[in-house]
Amino acid sequence: MTDVTVSPPVLELRDVSVCYRIRGRAVPVLSRVSLSLGKGEVYGLVGESGSGKSTVALAVQRVLPSNGYVSGGQALVNGRDVATLDRAALRQMRARDVAMVFQDPGRALNPSLTIGRQLAEVFEILGSAGGEALRRAEAMLERVRISAPARVMERYPHQLSGGMQQRVVIAMALAKDPSLLILDEPTTGLDATIEAEILDLVDTLRREFGASILFISHNLGAIAGLCDRVGVLYAGRLVEEGPVRPLFRAPRHPYTVGLLRCLPRPGLRKSLAPLDTIPGFPPAPGSITAGCVFAPRCGLADETCRTVDPPQVELGEGRVSRCHHHDRIGSLPHEVVRPLPTAPQPAEHAAGTPVLELASLSKTYGAAPYAVHALRDVSLRLMPGQTLGLVGESGSGKSTLAHALLGLIAPDAGGRMALDGATLAPEVRRRSPEQIKTLQIVFQNPDSALNRSHTVRRLIGRAVTRLGGLAGALREAQVTRLLEAVRLTARQLAARPRQLSGGMKQRVAVARAFAGNPRLVVCDEPTSALDVSVQAAILNLLADLQAERQVAYLLISHDLGVVRYLSDAIAVLYLGRLLEVGPAANVLDGPHHPYTEALLSAAPSVTGERSGRIRLTGAIPSGINPPSGCLFHTRCPRRFGPICETEEPPFVADAAGHAIRCHLPREKLGRSMAAMPA
Template sequence: MNAARPALATFHAPRADDALALVGLTVAYRVRGKDRDVLTDVSLRIKRGEAYGLVGESGCGKSTVALAVLRYLAHNGRVRAGRIAIAGEDVLALDREGLRMLRAHKVSMVYQDPASALNPTLTIGRQLSEAFEAAGANAADALAQSHAMLERVRIADPARVMASWPHQLSGGMQQRVVIAMALASNPALLILDEPTTGLDATVEAEVLALIAQLRAELGMAVLLISHDLAVIRGMCERMGVLYAGRLVEEGATRDVFARARHPYTVGLLRCLPAPGRNKAHGALDTIPGELPAPGTLAHGCVYAPRCRLADARCHEHAPPPHRMEAAHGEQMSRCHYHERAIELPVADAANDANTADLRAGAQTIAPPAGQSDPRTNEPAGETPCAPRAHEEKVVLRAANISRTFGRGPHAQRVLDDVSLELRAGETLGLVGESGSGKTTLAKLLLGLHAADPGGTVELDARPLAERLAQRDAGQLQALRIVFQHPDASLNRALPVKRLVGRALALARRAGASNAPSAGSHETAAEPADEAAGEDAEARNAARVTALLDAVRVPVRYLAARARQLSGGLKQRVAIAQAFAGEPRVVICDEPTSALDVSVQAAILNLLARLQREHGVSYLFISHDLDVVRYLADRVMVLYAGRVLESGPANAVLNGPCHPYTETLLDPGMLTRDTSASEARIGTPGGDIPRNPTGSVAGCVFSARCPRKLGAICDEAAPPFDADAHGHRIRCHIPAEQLRKLQAETAPAQPHP
C-alpha cells in the first residue's frame, strides 16, 4: 500500500485548464459581533469539461461554496482567506462591471427551489428572453433561442410554456425552465445547487443526460451540489465530501463509492436504503449526533464527536489531508484511520442517539400511560413486536374521484376515476411523474380541492365533506400533510419554537372539542394542566423540544426564524408540525426530497416507528423509488390522472409491472430501443399529455410506451384486472409476457 503523503492543500495555485479553482478558501459570517467560519481551507479544482460533485449534510457549507464562487454572499459574509478563479479570472479581484460580465458569460447557477428563481409577475417567455438578451442577443433572436432552448430541455410544448406564468407550471417544469435560463450564455462553468430535488426519475434522467451532452459539445464544466448520491455517482467524474465547512474526502467518484476513506463518507453511503430492504427488516443505519454549530473551534478532528472510530488521538489532533493512490487517480481523506474507515461498525439501532430522538418524538403523540389508544386498542407504552395487521380496518377510502380544471373547450381532466383504500397502520406509495395528478389527489383528500360530481371520500366509513371549511376539528386533525416545499407551510417570520408550539395548541383545541369522535388522546386532566399557567407552558415547551428532537432539529434553532433555516431544516420543522397532533392519516408529499441521506434515514425511521407504535397511516408521494420501496406496503402508479398499476409494493416494484412503471424504475428505457420486433414507437421523454375531455379511447401511455403493440393501444381501453394478490396492471400485454420482456431487457443496476 502506498504511504500517505500529508500536505496543506490539494494544490497551491490555479492551472490553465481549470474551469474553477479554489485555493485555501475560508469564508466567515459575522454574527453578534463575531466572525464565524463556515468554510475552512477548502481547496478543489474542476477541469474544463469535467463534472465535480459536492456532497454533505444540510448546513455543511455546500451552498456557501457556490455563493462564494459567484460572490453572492450575504451582507454579513466575507471571504477571509484564499483564492477563487473561474476560467482564469481572479473572482475576488473583479470590480462591479467585471463581475457582471463574468456572471453573464462565464458562469451560471441553478438553485434548489426553482420558484425562488422565477419572477411571478413575468411570463416564462419574457424571463427566458431576458437571459438571452443579457448574453448579447437582440429581442427577436432571444425569443427564437428561448423557444429552441425549451425544446432542448425536453419541454414538449414550448409555445404554451413561454406564454405561461410560473405558478401555472409544475415544480419539474419550473426547474427545467430555470436550467434553460442558466444555459442561455453557454457558460464555461455551470453550478447546479440541488437541481433534481423537484424532478421525477424520468425527467431527472433526461435533464442530466442533456447536461452531459452540453458538456461534451461546449466543454462546459459542472459543479453539482447534491444530497442525492445516485445522481453524483451517475453524473460526476470526481467528487468531494464536505463536513462542517471542511473538505474531508475527495477523489474519483468510482474510487470513493468503491472504497470510501473517511468515516463520514462511509456513514452517508450506509444511510441509503439497500436493494430489497424495507421497514420490516429494521431501521436504517444513521449517523448519530449533529453537525457542530458554525464557527465552533475543534482541537481535534471536527467529525470526532460523531465518529464510531474516534479515540483520544482524534479528539486531540486534527488530521492532515492524507493522500493515497487509487484505481482512478489520487484520493484524499482527512482521517487518522483512513485505511480502515470502510470497517466502520454499523450503528446499534437500539442504542443509537437517533433512536432516542425517535422515541422522544413518538411520546408526543402517545396516549397517557395506562390508557388504550383508540386507533389500535392497545395499551399505551407497549411496543408490538410486529407491524399492525393492515386488513382489519380501512381508515381512508376514495371511490371514483375525478377532477377537472377549467370549463368548456379549455377544460382539463387531471384526475380520472381514481379509487384507493388506506388501511390502519399502512403506507400507500403514490408514484408518477410531475403533472400526473399526485398532488391534486392529495388536495382532494384534504379538502383543498373539490372533486367532480360522482366521487366519494370517506374517513372511518363516514363521508368527508369535500371542502376543508366544512369539516369538523377532529377530521382536520385526522388528516395532515407534509408539503414538498416547506416554505408553503411555514411562516418565514416566526421562530421555530412558535411554529411547532402553535401546531400543538391547535391540536389540543381540536381534541377538546372533538375528543370522543376524533380519536383525541387528551384526558380530563388536560384542561386543568392548561389552566395551570407555568406548568402548561413548561409542558408545551417540553413537547416542542421532543418533537424537534425526533426530527433532528438541533435545539440551537429553537429561536431561529424559518427564513434563516436551510431547506433540509425547514422540511424537518414542517414534519414536526404535521405530527404535533394525533393524525390518523399523514399525506407526505415528497417529504424527504429536500433532505440529505443521513436525515432522510432518520425521518424514514421515525415514520416507520410512529406507524408501528400508533397505527398512523401514510399516503406517501415520492419520486424516489428506493424510499418508496423501503416504506410502502402497497404502491399505486398514476399517469395523466389515471391509475395504471396498483398492488403490493414487492409485486409492483419487482415486476412484472406496467411499461410506465418500468420506465420509472429504469429511466434509460426512454432513450433506448426495448422492442424485440420493430423500431421503438412513441416519443421518448417529453411531458405527460394533457387530457381535455377525460375520455381517452385507448391507453393514456400509448404515445410514449416503449412496448407499444400497435393500433390496439390507441383504440381500445386496456383491461385492469387483479391477480390473486391484488396486483393490477392496466395494459393489453398479459402479465406473464411483460415478465419475459422485462427480464430480457433489464440492465444491471448497481446501487451506491
C-alpha cells in the same frame, strides 16, 4: 524542442476560507478548501446542509452576503483571481464566463414576463438586436430539447411544468456559452423521470458546449450518474475527494461512509430494520477549534482525532482523505439504534375495516370544452398501520387526490370517501371535529408549514388544544409526550423555527400532525428537501410512530427509494388514472405496468449505472384533451398495436390484489432486475 501550452483549470480553489461577521465576531464557514475543474469536467460537491456547499458557489462568483468575505486563499476562474478583478472585469466574468442554475426554477424566472422575453434579454445583453435575439432564443430552447419552442416562447412560467421551467433556466445559463456552469440542487423536487431527463440533458449539453460543471447536490445517486469526481464537504472542510465511482464504492472517510449508509437500500423495508443514521448533529460554524471536525459524531474517534487536525492523505488514483484512521474504515461501527416496535405483518392488514376507502373518486376542473380531468374513477383501500405509496409524474393527480381527501377541494359527484367506515364529507367545513383531527398532513417544506414567529411550545400546544381539547397542565403534559415521541427534548420548547435545523423543524411538523392522535396522516414529500442523513432519521421516526400507534400513511413521493422502504402498498397514477396498484413487493419486483417500469428505471443509483434506463418520449399529454384508448400509449415504449390507441385496457387484479391496467398479458410485462433469476 516543442513548447506545449497547458491551459489552466477552468475553476481552481486554493486553500479558500470564508467567514461571516455575526454580532461583531468572525465565524468561519469554509476552511482551506482546495479543488480544481478541468475543461469539460463535472465535479460533484456533497454534504449536509450547513457544510458550505452553496458558500463555495457564492465565493467563486464574488456574490457573498454583505457580512461574508474570503478570509484566505484564492478562487481562480480561467486562471484569473476573482478577488483581484475590478468592477468591469468582474461584470464581464459574470456575464460571459460563469453561469448558475438554482434549485427552484419557479423563483429564478420572472412570472410577469413570457419565456421568450426573458430568454431574449440574455442575448440582447450579449449584443444581439431584438429580432436576432428572439431567433437565437428559440434556437436555444430547441437545443435544450423543448418541443414546439415557438409556442413555449409565448407562455409564462406558471404555464410550464417544473421540468420545462428547469430546461428554460438551463437554456438561459447556456445562452452565453459559459466556461463554468454551477448547478445548485437543480433536480430537487422533480419526478424521477424528469430528474433523469435533466441529468441526461446536462450531460449532453456539457459535451456540446465543452463547459465545466460544478454540481452541488445532496442526491448521491444524481452525483454518481453525472459527475467525474466528487468532493465531500463537512463543516466547511473538504474531508474526502476522488473519482466518483471508486469513492462511492469504497469510501475512505467515516462521514462519507455514514452518508452512503443512510440511503434506503434495495430489499430493505421498514419491517426488517431501521435505516442507519449519523449520530448527533453538524457542529455550529467555528465551534470546533481543535482536532477533526467530524470527531464528535465518528465511531472511530480517539484522543488523537479530538486534538490533532488530520492531514490530507494521498491514497493514489487521484483520491485524498482527511482522516487519521482512513485505513480502518471497514471497522466503523453502525450507529446503535433501538429495534423497531413489533409491526403487523401484511396478512394482518387484510382483515378489518379500512381506515380509508375511496370508491370511483373523480375530479374535474373547469367545464367543456376546457375541462381538465385531474382524477378519473380512482378506487383505493388503506388499512390501519399500513402505508400506501402514491407515485407518478407531476400532473398525474397526486396532489389533487390529497387535497380531495383533506377536504380542500370537492370531488365530482358520484364518488365516495370513507374514513373508518364512515362517509367523509367532500368539504372540510362539513366534517365532524373527530374526522378533522383523525386526518392530518405533514407537508414537504416545514419552513412554509410552521409559523416562524411562534415557539415550538406554541406550535404544538395550539394543535393539542384545537385537536385534542386539552388545556393547562394536561396540554403541557401532552406537548411533552409528543416532543419525546419525535425524539426532541424540552430544550427545543422555547426555540423558534429559524433556530432549528431542517430535520428538527420536520420533527416539530410531525409532532403537530400527531397532536390529535390521528388515524391517517398524509405525508406529502416529507423528506424531499432533506439531506440523506436527516431523511433516514425522519423515515425511522415515521416507521416507529406507525408501529406504536397503528396510524396509516398516504405517502406522496418522487423518491422511489423512500417509497420502497416505507410502503406496504403502492399506487401508480398517470393523468389522474390508476395504472397499477398492489402490494409494494409485487409492484416493485414485477410484473409491472410499462409506466411503472419506466419510473423504476429512472431512479438514480449510487453505482452510477444507467444502462437499464427506459426513456419516455414526448411530454405528458394535456388533461384537457387526453389520448384515446390507453392514456399512456403516446409515450409507451411497449405499445404494440391499434388496440392501445382505441380501447382503454381493463384493470385486472391477480390473487394477491396486484392490479395492472394494460393490454399486454402479465407474462409479457417487465420485471425488475432484482426479481429475475440469476
